[in-house]
Amino acid sequence: MADTISFLKPREAVLSRRAAIIADLTELLPPECLVHEARELVPFETDAFVSYRRLPMAVALPKTTAQVAAVMKYCNRYGIPVVPRGAGTSLSGGAIPQEDAVVLGLSKMSRILEVDYANRTATVQAGVTNLNISEAVGIDGFFYAPDPSSQLACTIGGNIGMNSGGAHCLKYGVTTNNLLGVKMVLVDGTVIELGGKHLDAAGYDLLGLVCGSEGQLGIVTEAVVRLIAKPEGARPVLFGFDTSEHAGACVADIIGSGIIPVAIEFMDKPAIEICEAFAHAGYPLDVEALLIVEVEGSEAEMDAMLKAIVEIAGRHGVKTVRESQSATEAALIWKGRKSAFGATGRIADYICMDGTVPLGKLSYVLNKTSEIIDRFGLRVANVFHAGDGNMHPLILFNANDPEDAARAEEAGNEILKLCVDAGGCLTGEHGVGIEKRDLMRHQYSEADLNQQMAVRYAFDEDWILNPSKVFPLDGRPTA
Amino acid sequence: MTLIPNSEVDAAYIIRNAANDGKKVALCGGSTRAGFGNTAEPAEMVSSTGLSGIVDYEPAEMVMTVRAGTPVAEIEATLAANRQMMAFEPMDHRGVMGTLGEPTIGGVFAANVSGPRRFVSGAARDSLLGIRFINGRGEAIRAGGRVMKNVTGLDLVKLLAGSHGTLGFLTEVTFRVLPVPQTVETIVISGLDDAAAAKAMAAAMALPVEVSGSAHLPQTVRFRFLGGGLPAGEATVLRLEGLAASVAVRAEKLAAVMQAFGPVSRLGQEESQTLWRQVRDVYPYSDGTLKPVWRVSVAPSAGHQLVAALRLEAGVDAFYDWQGGLVWMRMEADPEADLLRRYIRALGGGHATLLRASDAVRAQTQAFEPQPDAVAALSARVKQKLDPAGIFSPGKMG
Numbered sequence: 001m002a003d004t005i006s007f008l009k010p011r012e013a014v015l016s017r018r019a020a021i022i023a024d025l026t027e028l029l030p031p032e033c034l035v036h037e038a039r040e041l042v043p044f045e046t047d048a049f050v051s052y053r054r055l056p057m058a059v060a061l062p063k064t065t066a067q068v069a070a071v072m073k074y075c076n077r078y079g080i081p082v083v084p085r086g087a088g089t090s091l092s093g094g095a096i097p098q099e100d101a102v103v104l105g106l107s108k109m110s111r112i113l114e115v116d117y118a119n120r121t122a123t124v125q126a127g128v129t130n131l132n133i134s135e136a137v138g139i140d141g142f143f144y145a146p147d148p149s150s151q152l153a154c155t156i157g158g159n160i161g162m163n164s165g166g167a168h169c170l171k172y173g174v175t176t177n178n179l180l181g182v183k184m185v186l187v188d189g190t191v192i193e194l195g196g197k198h199l200d201a202a203g204y205d206l207l208g209l210v211c212g213s214e215g216q217l218g219i220v221t222e223a224v225v226r227l228i229a230k231p232e233g234a235r236p237v238l239f240g241f242d243t244s245e246h247a248g249a250c251v252a253d254i255i256g257s258g259i260i261p262v263a264i265e266f267m268d269k270p271a272i273e274i275c276e277a278f279a280h281a282g283y284p285l286d287v288e289a290l291l292i293v294e295v296e297g298s299e300a301e302m303d304a305m306l307k308a309i310v311e312i313a314g315r316h317g318v319k320t321v322r323e324s325q326s327a328t329e330a331a332l333i334w335k336g337r338k339s340a341f342g343a344t345g346r347i348a349d350y351i352c353m354d355g356t357v358p359l360g361k362l363s364y365v366l367n368k369t370s371e372i373i374d375r376f377g378l379r380v381a382n383v384f385h386a387g388d389g390n391m392h393p394l395i396l397f398n399a400n401d402p403e404d405a406a407r408a409e410e411a412g413n414e415i416l417k418l419c420v421d422a423g424g425c426l427t428g429e430h431g432v433g434i435e436k437r438d439l440m441r442h443q444y445s446e447a448d449l450n451q452q453m454a455v456r457y458a459f460d461e462d463w464i465l466n467p468s469k470v471f472p473l474d475g476r477p478t479a
Numbered sequence: 480m481t482l483i484p485n486s487e488v489d490a491a492y493i494i495r496n497a498a499n500d501g502k503k504v505a506l507c508g509g510s511t512r513a514g515f516g517n518t519a520e521p522a523e524m525v526s527s528t529g530l531s532g533i534v535d536y537e538p539a540e541m542v543m544t545v546r547a548g549t550p551v552a553e554i555e556a557t558l559a560a561n562r563q564m565m566a567f568e569p570m571d572h573r574g575v576m577g578t579l580g581e582p583t584i585g586g587v588f589a590a591n592v593s594g595p596r597r598f599v600s601g602a603a604r605d606s607l608l609g610i611r612f613i614n615g616r617g618e619a620i621r622a623g624g625r626v627m628k629n630v631t632g633l634d635l636v637k638l639l640a641g642s643h644g645t646l647g648f649l650t651e652v653t654f655r656v657l658p659v660p661q662t663v664e665t666i667v668i669s670g671l672d673d674a675a676a677a678k679a680m681a682a683a684m685a686l687p688v689e690v691s692g693s694a695h696l697p698q699t700v701r702f703r704f705l706g707g708g709l710p711a712g713e714a715t716v717l718r719l720e721g722l723a724a725s726v727a728v729r730a731e732k733l734a735a736v737m738q739a740f741g742p743v744s745r746l747g748q749e750e751s752q753t754l755w756r757q758v759r760d761v762y763p764y765s766d767g768t769l770k771p772v773w774r775v776s777v778a779p780s781a782g783h784q785l786v787a788a789l790r791l792e793a794g795v796d797a798f799y800d801w802q803g804g805l806v807w808m809r810m811e812a813d814p815e816a817d818l819l820r821r822y823i824r825a826l827g828g829g830h831a832t833l834l835r836a837s838d839a840v841r842a843q844t845q846a847f848e849p850q851p852d853a854v855a856a857l858s859a860r861v862k863q864k865l866d867p868a869g870i871f872s873p874g875k876m877g
Contacts, residue, residue: 424624
């Protein structure tokens with residue numbers, strides 16, 4: 001287990017009252033909604049950022065907003081830290097608990113409450129999985145746009161916490177652009193509603209502030225999300241290039257040309273090799289970089305857009321062009337890309353980084369990334385959403401070798417700093433969590449961070465909501 | 480008196496001094512939206528018009544950074560030269576508000592001003608990627624960035640957007656732009672009453688044809704659009720944009736479905752552009768009067784029900800944008816704020832903003848929708864964290 005990233009020191013006053021707290025929680029929740037036996041707590045000790053783990057004091061799995069409010073009110077009264085949890089798929093440690101914390105898991109609140117096609121909205125409980133929404137409305141010709149790679153498992157509550165994205169966000173935006181309203185429990189147990197089926201806020205855009213706040217401002221229990229009519233069709237084209245510079249320039253040119261594809265995905269040579277060995281998608285192995293560009297619309301529209309896109313690729317010395325002629329071919333092109341994480345996991349341990357850079361800096365950042373990785377004696381595979389500059393270097397290492405793990409972490413930090421220095425951000429769609437917490441000063445000045453933390457205080461004066469996350473542990477203002 | 484700082488440092492100095500002296504200031508840009516919000520006590524104005532100019536524009540990256548006082552016209556001209564635009568179609572309020580002067584980009588984002596495309600492409604706040612602003616302590620703060628996925632930490636960008644100059648003084652904004660569609664066409668369905676129009680618009684939005692504008696113009700306002708050139712009867716208008724070949728195909732498909740609702744006609748590029756600009760700028764109520772004008776946001780299916788309920792009890796004229804979810808209302812006499820807000824709550828919620836009214840009416844009417852106590856208290860705490868001395872137009876937003 002790695003130990004570079006520290007957690008807040010557990011509150012002694014909370015730890016010493018453990019038995020009493022669990023007894024009190026038993027009063028507030030039905031038996032099946034409370035977990036507190038040590039061995040049953042183990043599944044909750046970490047999330048998808050598995051190098052760090054802390055056993056929580058208890059896990060509450062409420063079934064109603066009223067139960068969430070009761071637990072929240074109780075924990076606030078006694079200063080007990082609360083760590084919200086959806087499906088635990090955070091790659092940045094957003095859902096990792098701490099020894100003095102109650103985990104508030106929303107997994108039992110997994111119902112779709114209403115689908116309203118006239119207003120193109122779905123009202124869902126926070127524990128509904130992302131994919132469930134699209135599956136429920138797909139038959140009627142609608143979908144929910146943000147599509148994180150973990151969409152089979154991840155919950156809408158977690159998506160709101162992390163402002164999650166996905167491959168198709170280039171056209172449709174990330175969670176914040178597709179979220180219309182929330183029901184939310186404040187730290188003192190008050191239940192509020194922000195937004196609804198109407199657009200834009202009446203007063204300050206608290207909904208916009210809550211989205212991406214990583215569980216620090218309250219517990220979202222329900223959400224109203226925007227549905228979109230499914231396009232008639234979607235078709236990808238695959239391009240292979242001799243250099244990542246050519247691929248990067250091609251991306252910038254497609255975006256600049258006025259065509260908005262629904263996705264532009266990038267893979268470098270190591271990623272191509274890993275995915276091809278696993279998925280046999282027929283990817284070219286004699287190229288350095290591969291792009292998958294997908295367009296949507298009617299046949300006529302797709303023909304016109306793909307023609308223009310292939311022409312642009314031609315101007316950038318494209319070596320391989322594979323246009324899909326059928327649904328099977330289209331699925332095959334995507335199969336490799338979609339299996340990237342699983343395929344990588346089969347050959348090595350990896351950490352999936354997440355940073356964003358301006359499009360013009362893509363190939364510069366890729367080259368610098370290679371230099372950093374070489375310097376640390378590691379390997380990297382790059383597979384990411386190029387259309388919006390969202391990089392995902394997968395740093396390969398051996399988790400059984402603590403030194404190797406530490407090197408991977410350090411290299412990752414350098415890559416994220418590189419993203420910021422290139423004019424980008426520490427995060428794309430995974431959030432800050434604990435992973436990038438101590439890098440926040442690289443992106444923001446002291447005044448910038450203090451202002452964000454001051455706003456956080458307006459919601460949570462005692463800092464009990466997911467307290468070890470997002471902001472560096474030292475230098476937090478006291479009120 | 481108006482203070483016009485020429486640099487971020489000057490702006491910070493002015494605001495820091497005001498905070499130290501406990502002196503209230505009213506933040507402004509070109510003041511074309513000066514009537515927004517509750518009537519506040521007179522205060523010294525601090526204008527962003529001295530902070531003007533494009534800082535960075537990379538057409539290939541579709542991102543622009545400008546100083547907050549830059550005129551919208553200058554930005555639109557620069558974007559147009561590169562065949563790009565602000566996708567959220569910011570409304571020009573001069574007509575309806577009866578104001579003069581130059582709208583600034585800072586004002587657009589401070590008021591989160593969006594147009595007809597908002598219901599599919601997002602509001603101003605969705606295009607805003609990064610900001611620099613001076614908080615109420617006189618500190619220069621940066622939030623967000625210049626990349627599409629820009630939220631690291633708390634999203635102060637969204638919070639400042641639409642805060643009407645009550646949380647901070649915007650000095651610089653970075654926003655996303657999009658290519659201008661190659662062509663635009665409008666499908667007109669004639670003779671539908673408000674309820675039938677709501678059904679037709681919902682049906683259109685369920686089709687995979689990417690409608691990018693959806694408005695209903697009842698008889699009373701229809702004559703004001705295109706110089707009276709719309710076909711007879713109420714006009715339900717649906718906009719399609721994109722590559723010419725694609726728009727042609729989608730228009731055929733949409734027209735075929737809409738024929739079931741009423742007679743269908745089509746408007747070409749030039750007429751479409753004029754029509755949607757007039758919808759955007761609330762042209763029918765740009766009438767030189769001070770009759771109260773409301774901007775109401777509700778669920779699309781609730782818009783016409785709201786107007787029908789009000790008609791029984793008040794003198795009201797209305798037309799609809801955003802598939803019926805944005806209702807523009809002009810009241811004949813009394814603003815009827817309580818009645819209007821009661822019906823909005825009864826119909827599932829939303830909000831009404833008093834855009835225009837005489838000073839006497841404004842003095843007695845909450846301009847923004849009053850919020851539930853818990854949300855109002857939270858908003859007040861948030862304001863206190865950005866403006867601890869309470870110097871930025873206290874009371875303007877509630």
